[in-house]
Amino acid sequence: MSMCAKALALAIWLGTAAAAFAQQPLNKETVEIGLSTDTIAITSGFRGTDLTVFGALDNADPLIQRQGRYDVVVILQGPERDFVVRRKDRFFGIWVNTESVTFQHIPASYSLASTRSLQDITTPKVFAQLGLGINNIFYEPMPDSFGSSATLREFSTELPRLKLKQKLYSQRMGDVQFLSSTLFRATLSLPANVPVGKHVARAYLFRNGEFLRESATSLNIVKAGLEFRIYRAANQHSLLYGLFAVFLAVVTGWMGRLVFRKD
Amino acid sequence: MMSLGFVLGIYLPIAEISVNIFVLFGMGAAVGFLSGMFGVGGGFLITPLLIFYNIPPAVAVATGANQVIASSFSGALTHFRRGTLDIKLGSLLVIGGIIGAAVGIYVFVLLRELGQLDLIVSLLYVVFLSTVGGLMLYESVQSMRRARAGQLATLKKPGQHNWVHRLPFKMRFRQSKIYVSIIPVLVLGGAIGFLSSIMGVGGGFIMVPAMIYLLKVPTNVVIGTSLYQIVFVTAFATVMQATTNQSVDIVLAMLLMSGGVVGAQYGARIGQKLRGEQLRALLALLVLAVGLRLAIELFVTPDDLYSISLAIATGAT
Numbered sequence: 001m002s003m004c005a006k007a008l009a010l011a012i013w014l015g016t017a018a019a020a021f022a023q024q025p026l027n028k029e030t031v032e033i034g035l036s037t038d039t040i041a042i043t044s045g046f047r048g049t050d051l052t053v054f055g056a057l058d059n060a061d062p063l064i065q066r067q068g069r070y071d072v073v074v075i076l077q078g079p080e081r082d083f084v085v086r087r088k089d090r091f092f093g094i095w096v097n098t099e100s101v102t103f104q105h106i107p108a109s110y111s112l113a114s115t116r117s118l119q120d121i122t123t124p125k126v127f128a129q130l131g132l133g134i135n136n137i138f139y140e141p142m143p144d145s146f147g148s149s150a151t152l153r154e155f156s157t158e159l160p161r162l163k164l165k166q167k168l169y170s171q172r173m174g175d176v177q178f179l180s181s182t183l184f185r186a187t188l189s190l191p192a193n194v195p196v197g198k199h200v201a202r203a204y205l206f207r208n209g210e211f212l213r214e215s216a217t218s219l220n221i222v223k224a225g226l227e228f229r230i231y232r233a234a235n236q237h238s239l240l241y242g243l244f245a246v247f248l249a250v251v252t253g254w255m256g257r258l259v260f261r262k263d
Numbered sequence: 264m265m266s267l268g269f270v271l272g273i274y275l276p277i278a279e280i281s282v283n284i285f286v287l288f289g290m291g292a293a294v295g296f297l298s299g300m301f302g303v304g305g306g307f308l309i310t311p312l313l314i315f316y317n318i319p320p321a322v323a324v325a326t327g328a329n330q331v332i333a334s335s336f337s338g339a340l341t342h343f344r345r346g347t348l349d350i351k352l353g354s355l356l357v358i359g360g361i362i363g364a365a366v367g368i369y370v371f372v373l374l375r376e377l378g379q380l381d382l383i384v385s386l387l388y389v390v391f392l393s394t395v396g397g398l399m400l401y402e403s404v405q406s407m408r409r410a411r412a413g414q415l416a417t418l419k420k421p422g423q424h425n426w427v428h429r430l431p432f433k434m435r436f437r438q439s440k441i442y443v444s445i446i447p448v449l450v451l452g453g454a455i456g457f458l459s460s461i462m463g464v465g466g467g468f469i470m471v472p473a474m475i476y477l478l479k480v481p482t483n484v485v486i487g488t489s490l491y492q493i494v495f496v497t498a499f500a501t502v503m504q505a506t507t508n509q510s511v512d513i514v515l516a517m518l519l520m521s522g523g524v525v526g527a528q529y530g531a532r533i534g535q536k537l538r539g540e541q542l543r544a545l546l547a548l549l550v551l552a553v554g555l556r557l558a559i560e561l562f563v564t565p566d567d568l569y570s571i572s573l574a575i576a577t578g579a580t
Contacts, residue, residue, distance in 0.1 A: 044274035044276075044281075081573055082573070082574035083571055083572065083574055084378065084571070084574045085569060085570070085571050086378045086569065088565055088568045088569075088570075089568075093562055094382075094386075094561045094562060095561065095562075095564065095565055095568075096379070096382055097379060102574050104574075158569045158571075159571065162569060162571040165567070193279075227274050227276040227514070228276065230276040230277075231276040231277065234276070234277055234505065234509045234511070238505050238509055239502070239505070239506050241505050241511070241513075242501055242504070242505025242506055242511060245329050245501055245502075245505060245511050245513050245516060246329070246501050246502060248516070248517060248520075249330065249332035249333040249516065249520060250332060250333070250336050250498075252333045252521060252524060253332065253334065253335070253336035253520070253524065254336060254337060255524070256527065256528070257337040257340065257341075259524075260524075260525075260528040
């Protein structure tokens with residue numbers, strides 16, 4: 001709670017600063033976002049949550065502001081990974097994975113919030129240039145992946161669909177709200193299966209459909225708790241982990257004999 | 264205040280899903296009960312049950328192998344004390360088993376990269392469960408009929424010699440009182456080791472009949488020797504799975520093993536009171552049912568024809 005209050009206080013300070021410079025020439029608007037923490041530790045009981053990002057819009061033109069023609073899009077993008085998309089086909093009555101395409105440098109998660117629906121903010125062309133939005137992420141196939149361009153297109157439309165289905169990708173229209181003339185709040189989704197690693201939050205500022213500027217901040221998501229320590233041990237000390245698993249099994253089998261000895 | 268669901272739920276760190284503690288403990292206990300009753304390892308039931316419970320097949324197989332160690336270890340110890348265990352024969356089987364398990368892990372990784380692991384695991388289970396279940400059902404119905412007709416149930420006497428005994432590199436196994444080539448011993452051990460890696464089973468249900476009918480090992484040392492081999496080979500398979508695939512879930516294994524140890528004790532007591540043929544017919548039906556359920560899943564149209572997974576980083580492409 002105190003973290004939130006601090007972020008709010010900072011944002012309010014930025015707000016007053018903005019008011020002081022309101023007489024400045026136009027087109028100097030800046031956007032800043034802040035997170036109350038740079039690391040989020042997720043425990044095993046995590047069922048997903050909303051992440052609130054506060055931001056400030058400075059040097060805004062009060063007229064445009066009143067007309068509500070400033071728009072903000074905030075995204076939170078997870079670490080980049082390589083993913084395989086596979087398709088099943090019937091083979092002698094059995095469903096078998098047949099074709100597959102590997103994509104590289106794909107954000108493992110992607111959450112977007114905007115002041116209103118994307119088509120009302122600016123043209124698809126601008127979004128495409130910015131690579132902003134789930135449909136504008138570059139789904140890059142591995143250089144050695146074979147398949148016709150139709151296949152590649154098919155799989156690159158399936159990838160975001162599967163990600164949306166897993167709730168790893170999300171787009172929330174109207175979830176960036178102006179709390180005052182300068183302060184805004186973006187609500188992003190952190191799904192239960194959010195990947196660990198470095199996440200980047202970015203805010204994009206638009207005025208009258210024109211892209212002005214962006215700002216970014218980063219967030220580290222780590223997992224905490226006993227279960228995660230086990231997970232890490234399995235990955236970093238896999239030999240010891242394997243030997244320990246065998247040891248546990250032998251001890252359990254032996255204990256059972258001692259406890260339930262019949263003779 | 265904590266909710267009930269929170270108390271009963273536990274997160275499996277490797278399988279990466281939340282499960283109910285009592286369901287898994289119960290699953291371990293039920294399979295342990297059956298293995299105590301019938302004297303089987305239970306790995307061939309645990310792995311499919313875990314898959315039905317939405318545990319990823321790769322984790323189900325690796326953890327199945329881990330769980331088998333616990334149920335086989337105490338049995339092997341008992342046979343060792345009674346002297347009904349042929350160390351020399353068992354050790355040769357272990358050597359074969361370790362080679363087979365290593366090959367199995369290699370194939371496992373390959374199938375995983377190709378995206379065919381889940382399918383092959385299911386197919387192998389369908390084939391083995393229906394074959395073993397079918398044979399057991401046939402055999403138990405036959406002996407039930409004989410018993411009703413008042414005949415004495417006689418085990419078919421295995422023939423004196425077969426082609427196996429004409430192979431070279433013979434070795435004498437004093438404990439088993441056999442003189443046999445080491446080739447079929449190594450091959451048998453290798454085949455079982457391969458299955459331990461790919462299916463997460465101990466393989467006793469194949470090992471025991473093969474030793475009796477192929478190698479002519481006397482029945483009194485068969486079980487002990489088979490358990491001895493299973494302990495070492497599943498231990499090796501577990502370590503290999505842990506190092507190459509990181510798919511052994513010790514939380515899951517602990518739940519299954521503790522359930523299994525309790526279940527096995529009661530199973531063994533009940534098993535001594537019940538009629539053998541009826542018991543075997545029941546197990547056969549159960550095995551067939553599990554096989555059928557897996558088979559149906561292969562034919563049912565999946566909810567989503569597309570799937571996504573992390574690409575496994577490998578040097579070779």
